[in-house]
Amino acid sequence: MFESAELGHRIKKSVYEEEVPPLRAALLNAQLGLAKSASFPVIILIGGLDGAGRGATVNLLNAWMDPRHIQTHGMGEPSDEELDRPMMWRFWRALPPKGKIGVFLGSWYTWPILNRVSGITKAADLDQSLERARRLEKMLVDEGALLIKFWLHLSKDKQKKRLKTLEKDPLTRWRVTERDWQRLKDYDKFHEVHESVIRHTSTAEAPWLIVEGEDDNYRNLTVGKVILKAIEDRLSREQTSPAAILAPPLLPPIDNLHILKTMDMGQKLDKDEYRVRLEKYQGRLNALTRHPKFRYMSVITVFEGNDAAGKGSSIRRVTGALDARCYQVIPIAAPTEEERAQPYLWRFWRHLPRKGRVAIFDRSWYGRVLVERIEGYCGEADWMRAYGEINDFEAQMVRHSLLVVKFWLAITKDEQLRRFEDRQQTPFKSFKITEEDWRNREKWQLYEQAVCDMVDRTSTLLAPWTLVEANDKNFARIKVLKTLCGMIEAKLKDLEKQGVDYLDKPKKRN
């Protein structure tokens, strides 16, 4: 794997000095074209060995490129903010938007490698981390990102020579630490893990590019030329047609039966009983969020449902039970300009709560497989892959002790009509009903199909859907509260049984 990067590549100073000025001009030009078109982001990973010039490469890119359109992320020790969320959160928040370049020194590979070399994790754990990395990268590429992964390499001999040279010179001696010598001792261990990482994650869409790190001139020119060609190629590419659908069709509805039909929509709760239970479950919910273990978990609730199904009022019954400092309601509408410049899931990642908090999504990432599917805002290939991406997303939350509670609030078509008409006739409610609501109503059957597919494909043991019969608002609100309490209780019990520690969570170093 490292054969070509141990040959002693060199570029003479005279050649270098001749080639750099036109390269820099071309890079700036390409960067301008990228910023103008703003059609895709460029994500550059700088991985590899200590001393192979990772830092120098980042500095070089910052020196050569227009600083307005490039951003570098050191990704050293995670902050407390970051440790409180799934491992990938820190990368999501740092992703460059379309038209910009993001350079990552240290990436989603760093900690899995270190944990494996230090023996904290097993080979199978590393494989799981690499699988997650591959799925993340596939998603980024599917979302249009240009992903360039450089691996800077230095042979063991060269590594040793480098340390000795630095140490001999009183001016550079400070740069060699005890840790450097330790790393050299561990060279073979690292080598084996690196080889496995590169083999498993050099995919057709995002291969590792292994660059010999010894000679600055060679390294700089190579990195610069690859980036230039990659951006130019992509900019000159014709707008690609939507991806071909390779999958067989989902199940056709050949009888008239589906999960929504099997709900008992007549369920009701009278006012008195409702008041008693509301009191009971709100009290219980409040107590649960004050449980000493609650600060080791967090709760994500998702509210989806038919228009006028009562999402807002159910949410208010939940928030009514919570300390205002511990929750956040996130209403999801059309994405902002900033959000449109990012992969689809970005606008949800940004709202993931810290430990000990509750986030309540009023509509959610499921828009992709509901409204976007039906209105054609995204292609079939996009919403088809979204089921897997969403499951990955939620699995990451669950791995990090986030509890994911998902409600589908269902009303019948007749009940919806009644509520729509009521809204139109009640002055203080009429703002809630728009032309779009009536248009959506015409697509009732398409939505039903989409909801069934969504539940079938994303109701997992890790993050199940709860279908809520919402023709009667009292019944629906109590079912929501009761379900939420039950799931938090179960999660707290889990936390009491097992320690809270996760394999791919970065371990703090001393």
Next chain:
Amino acid sequence: MFESAELGHRIKKSVYEEEVPPLRAALLNAQLGLAKSASFPVIILIGGLDGAGRGATVNLLNAWMDPRHIQTHGMGEPSDEELDRPMMWRFWRALPPKGKIGVFLGSWYTWPILNRVSGITKAADLDQSLERARRLEKMLVDEGALLIKFWLHLSKDKQKKRLKTLEKDPLTRWRVTERDWQRLKDYDKFHEVHESVIRHTSTAEAPWLIVEGEDDNYRNLTVGKVILKAIEDRLSREQTSPAAILAPPLLPPIDNLHILKTMDMGQKLDKDEYRVRLEKYQGRLNALTRHPKFRYMSVITVFEGNDAAGKGSSIRRVTGALDARCYQVIPIAAPTEEERAQPYLWRFWRHLPRKGRVAIFDRSWYGRVLVERIEGYCGEADWMRAYGEINDFEAQMVRHSLLVVKFWLAITKDEQLRRFEDRQQTPFKSFKITEEDWRNREKWQLYEQAVCDMVDRTSTLLAPWTLVEANDKNFARIKVLKTLCGMIEAKLKDLEKQGVDYLDKPKKRN
């Protein structure tokens, strides 16, 4: 995940009887179109629970479809032949060619699931198996296969009811065994594993289609309609344009240095010394293949190299040391018609040797990233993904105690010219030199680049490349023999240290 498949779907007899005749006619018609176009194979997996109608579904397909173009594979206990080779070998040999349908009852999921439920493997092991399944399926789809994965499901209650009903009737009582009741007891365990399998392997290109298994009419109509629509859709699809290249370019050769240049091509061995060493290493090789542990391993050697580099004569020095019953030389030329109707790697899988044997490939699967890349026989996206597919292929061999030894025999351009001219002038050698050899020679530099990329991307710790300086034939032959002996010795030592057992190898049941 199983919500829609636990609703009690039913199709009335009258409806069924009305719908089946036109469906069967349409299926036969689609099958005919498929056979005529012969542009893709259809691979149907029938997974799911005992008693959910897997066998009945297979019987149904066999009854409805034209038996000339469909083949069913039971995939029960592996044969000794199959146990002697990597787990996937039995599936590769059963893959349908283009234009045909292959139905698999039991698949690459069966044993990983059983081993996990019975506790032989851990969750992380299952994840590794699923990752391999996903990569295999991606490769099949990339190669053009239409992959349809049915999962037949039955709820726990229905399962229980079914067994009780069968047991009550003296005529059907024999169908219920102790094992069936045991499976029912393990229902929840299976359920959890199945859920994880479906979640991890429902990809955008090959999602699981979960079908409720209780009612025969419903199940039959659903399966039939999905297959019909999937084949019709694919047949009607326009020839797709080649896949877009999403990856950045490979490293440009910015200096004049590459791995082939660093080889010391002047190395020689005089005749006397050659004879002594030939004797020595051929003797050692022979002894190694008679080692008692050798029957637990097998050897795959790959010979690639420049035209006229002496592959054939090196191979003869290897085979000269071996018992004729224990080796096979596989010369790779243009693929046969049968081979062209299969995924690229199929024609190599079919030649994998049993344990205790040696297979010698005179040219190999590396043709994809050498001649096919350079002559444009396949698209850039195809040879780019081939590196990963080849690494997966070889990793499977290594996991199954196959030793993979790969030689690149290199000669200089001058030496090649000398040999070409010699061949032309020597009557008994002139058959060995063709117009094509001269044409290839003109592309010397392109081949150099392709060889360097190949070594960089496929020389792994599991299956490294050995570069052989072959300007001097004596030197080359001895280097080949010595390397081969050394690697077999190391492998035998490994086998002595560790037991020979692999996690995803099917375990024999009692």
